Amino acid sequence: MSAQPVNPNVPPDHLTIEIDGQSLVVPKGSMIIQAADKAGIPIPRFCYHDKLAIAANCRMCLVDVEKMPKPAPACATPVMDGMKIATRSEKALKSQRNVMEFLLINHPLDCPICDQGGECELQDLSLGYGRSVSRFQERKRVVPDEDIGPLVATEMTRCIQCTRCIRFTADIAGTYELGGMYRGENLQIGTYDGKPLTTELSGNVIDVCPVGALTNKVFQFRARPWELIARESVGYHDAMGSNLFLHVRRGEVLRTVPRDNEAVNECWLSDRDRYSHQGLHAEDRAVRPLRKIDGRWQQVSWAEGLAAAADILRAHPGDELGVLAHPATSNEEGGLLAALADGLGSQNLDHRIFNRDFSDGAVAQPFALPLAEIEQADVIVLVGTNIRHELPLLHQRIRKATRRGARVHAVNPVDFDFAFDIAGKTIVAPSQLAGALGDAALREAASNATRAAVIVGGLAENHPAAAKIRAAAADFAAATGASLCRIPQGANALGLARTGVLPGKRDVVGMFAEPRSAYVLYGIEPGLDFADSAAVQKALNAAKVVAFSHFACQSTRDVADVILPIGALPELEATLTNLDGVEQRTQPGGKLPGEAREGWRVLRALGGELQLPAFDFTDLAGARALAANRQPTGINRGAASPAPTAGHADGLELAVSAGIYRTDSVVRRAAALQAHPLNVPARIVLNPADAQALGLAEGKVAKIGSADGTAALPLAVDARVAAGTAWIESGHGATSPLGAGRVTVVSA
Template identity: 60%
Template sequence: MSAQPTQNTAPNLVNIEVDGKPIQVPKGSMIIEATDRAGVPIPRFCYHRKLPIAASCRQCLVEVEMGGRPMPKPQPACATPVAEGMKVLTRSDKALHAQRNVMEFLLINHPLDCPICDQGGECELQDMALGYGRSVSRFTERKRTVADENIGPLVATEMTRCIHCTRCVRFISEIAGTYELGDMDRGDRHVIGTYIGKNIESELSGNIIDVCPVGALTDKPFQFKARAWELVAKPSIGYHDALGSNLWLHTRRGEVLRTVPRDNEAVNECWLSDRDRYSHQGMYAADRIGAPEVKRNGQWQATTWEDALQVAGDALKKAPGSELGILLHPATSNEEGDLLMRLARGLGSAHVDHRLRQLDFADNAVARPFALPVAEIEQIRTALLIGSDLRHEMPLLNHRLHQATKKGAKVYAVNPARFDFNHKLAGESIVAPQALVDALLALASAAVAVGVTAPAALAEAIASAQSDQGDRDTIAALKSGKAVVILGEAAVTHPQASWLRAIARFIADATGAGYDELPVGANAVGLARLGVVPGNGGLDAQAMLAQPRKSYLLYGVEPPHDFADGGAALKALRGADQVVAFSAYSSAALREVADVILPIALLPEIDATLVNVDGLAQGVGAGAKAPGEARQGWKVLRALGGALQLTGFEFDDLAGLRDGITERAAAPRSGLAIRTAVTGLTRLATWPIYRSDAVLRRATALNAHPLNRAPAVRLNAAEAGRHGLAVGDRVRAADALLPLVIDAAVPDGAVWIEAAQDLIVTLPPYGAAITLGKA
């Protein structure tokens, strides 16, 4: 008998019966979703709650009755929608017989690799074979084999193990949006591959390892390192962008061997970007420092903590507080940031800053939480990207935007280059860095044209701008419904960022859109909340380099690559009387400029709190062991503050430290940078996705990835011709000699030379004029 409807059924629910138990489920649900809600297990391989339904494995076959009549054949639970009065039998003889037969067919060609397969111990096929497989195979024919394909440095392939569930294909096409995998041929020739034998270049490619139910796709850097049961899972968060993706560190004896996603629907769902997944390799680089070192008579010597702290304290006291500059990385934790502020106050210095990659401080801008939360980006109808290569800046935020476009959202962009998006743009304006403000003013002019009053500070500039039909279409789309304006890193780090920020906020206010500004640094929002910025009369990060100090304290900073102007940073640090460095690494540049290096642990090795783009404070515990004598940063700062006998360092433990933390948010200003005309070529300097911090720059697998491009001068063909350059030429830019790459993504008037490369540290910063010559 079919399930009988109840009198109080909500209009969006239907009544069904699963194994004799009546339940109510949402209309439109598939049977497998209903049984998952009810806690009834159904075997499956191709089904994944985040992927489109394929119904290709047939492992989830169940018996279904409608109107008291059983359907003639078992139905796939993943592709059969529920209906009022439906009766589902998951453990009937008919259902179990079908499930066991499918399992037998799946195992026909599967190799007996379990003892040497990296998936062993956490394999869905092993689990299902135990529950639904035969103890002895009846298949006596020869098993098929499939040639493996090299798809890059991150994912290892063993395609003979593939059961053709197509989860990886659907992930790459529907989630990553890059269409780099497909299934080809039929029957026993059916294979999964890249069509043309190429590396997978998606920034989310590691997720195909997680969705693969067998050992066909595995973690290449982790290959043959350990068994699943040897690993201890420690909760942590990603620290290479401000999303704060939740993840698990899989450790053995304190060493991180693998990183996998930890579900959090509001942040990263069940996905993880490749840089969060594979960056742990950088934790064990050859130049990781495990003991304090001091420079004596020009020679570096390992020493004790007592001696190193004494040397550091003496160095910091040599110059007055007005001559001390404190520069910290924007991924520094709340606890460390607060202690650095206490140290600065105790030493009488107002020169403290974490905004190392900003060039424009006219409005004293700091990172703020998103107005439109990350989880709501999928629901927008229109987005305007300003100066943003979102795929590389925050990959999983871009994933949310990509999902929105699949639902019909329109995305417009104003960018200094034609960045490679994985979704179509409804409109774009690509201009050289020096023209970015003018392009945005034209958009603002279109907003004013429909009756919005411009703010006084922008009124004259907007009045002189000319909008076109594309600008008017963009404004109309933003006004039509739920919309967001996203200011990306190429805008935040622009030399006229105050203008871009003010205009973007005006456009958002005028159209009723949310305003989301991407923080530069994993804890930029948290440090801004704590007021880790210059005090009264203090110099910002750029001013500390332009007006060199006699002493510097560097915290988690790797010169010159972490600075907007690497050349200016090296010049200022080389000229300082003393430089105290708290660092996990001892790079050649740091050893050149520093006088003492105090080894500190990295985020996976410390107890810390970081604040993400939604303003969510996420606390983590130490998941791995720091090497040698390296210590958690807050402990080193406490010891240094105590040695200097400063107030605020009397606490005994982390709880005592956190009790003393108070928020001192910086007050914004309404200033705008002076606009100066730049003639000729201007440099576009973006930070490569896998070179944006010291850990990533040492992650060997990511460094071998195609997205980690070699240093080059990138010009469009017309601009190269105007400068007498052609393909194959080597180009001299300042002191650097680089190959020329003809790139249609670069607009006229611009040369794209990526930052954080050893060969280009002396080049002018982003937005500055640059002269090129044929070598």
């Protein structure tokens, strides 16, 4: 056989095909639809989605392939060298129109009352491939609806059985909650058990559904797509900074949808980011400046509110003042807050309000392995994290890694539920997390990997012995060659660290261990946002407090003297820095409620009232320039608070993880998220052996005492909790008094 000539213009592992007369060079193994998409050649489809496994069950993408007697599905037909494809031939168009006719046989055609109207793939394609009159006169079938939770609305009579939602919950979310039931014309899509969806990514089934069978229950019947304006923004409830669009009508954010960014969130969005906008419209939203006069709150003008705040700050300058910012505060606001502290002579400034151990002076750092590359890792070690709740879309990337063969090891005080298989797990009390990282087998597994990552989460970062755990993780990474990825504790913790919202003298622990006479709280709900609320409440009650707040909640009213209403991130133009160290910009979406103002404007006005020289700018560009010029000179590690003591010498160790829908003030006010099955009420969970030793039974209310405070909580018993450990979730008023040391548990 003679040698075949090699075409120098075709790269290795590529071949040449022709689509609609256009010659293309495509990778071997590509499907026809993938090659056509890259060339911009449209092929109609319903079941195909480039992030989901191929199903080839809708047949809408039938095309005419030379030498094939029947039309072929473009989504499931691999390309071959020299293949000639026609997408618009008479044969192809006839096939596509016939498929459309079959799809519409049972579709209710209720577009006027369908929430998907105006952005429906079936509606769009029926315009080009449908007939004006159906030849079928039989009765249309009706499918009963199923209540699948507070986030997703169903109208399953509209379903065309594309199975995108099934493949999403199986392949992407990993929960296998949806499936096809019955056969033939009786086929239905639904849950097998009639229970709500429990995945933290459930809203994505709305995006993948090509018809109106699955829609947004919170947005239902609120507006039509053509009434909405899309504003680019980012998620601000975790450090990933998922890219998204705010859909706005007349200044009100009505829904949130994902914005494609392969390096961050791909095309997905967590439910926390998708539905949190509900919280912006809470009844206790701060809408006017408030001042406490003779113990009673009164609405005042901005001039009076700023003057009252300035009087407090003038009377308590320098070391008497503590300044604290929520770690989701934007870079611009953080820079101005740091400049305000400088102007007042205070070095007591911090944003690390969730942390307890500052003995190593640790601050947030970018991931050593970029987010998008974690799915390429072959060994991943999770340390002190319920990653599925802490960073839902990082959890999804880790699942992708395991489907490629990666081995995941977990070192945790609780055997948390993950949607992927665990190669090895070490479940120990929180104080033993550092020691567990010295395990020889674990180190060998990471050392033998081509690409390994160790991911340290909030349960470790916010523990009283966090410095030891961080040191052990760093030693593990250095010894094995793994990339160290410490999850920043807050949506913009990394940006605030870079902007210099860090202490020169007292950190957040020091500010309350040695109470100051005045405090500035920025974006903080004091009753729920601090790591240890007992010391915080005692110090704030005895001090003068100026609160820049999104909400005039009861815990803020209890401690503040002045409340200045500020806008939340969806209402601002701002920048946040995500866990990769990438600065991302937002556009203002919703209008500011009442008399609330952008935080940078309020800080500028307050700086002007105090006659501070740095605050002579007049626009956002000036605020950004001031923030950009405030590069941190480095935290004063010598002034860092020492590691906290263990509290009670006996009792059980507390393991504290953040409740998935209790992470911040906006999420806590989103009614749909609070009704989600993953939002578990406040409780304490013990290992069965510990519960038996204490004589406690499931469902009883237990009294819990700690060095910080006491609480009464319902008791749950679960073998997933390490022996000697009591597990609680933060973000609840009932659990906030307990701190994170040791506790004693007794029956009611």
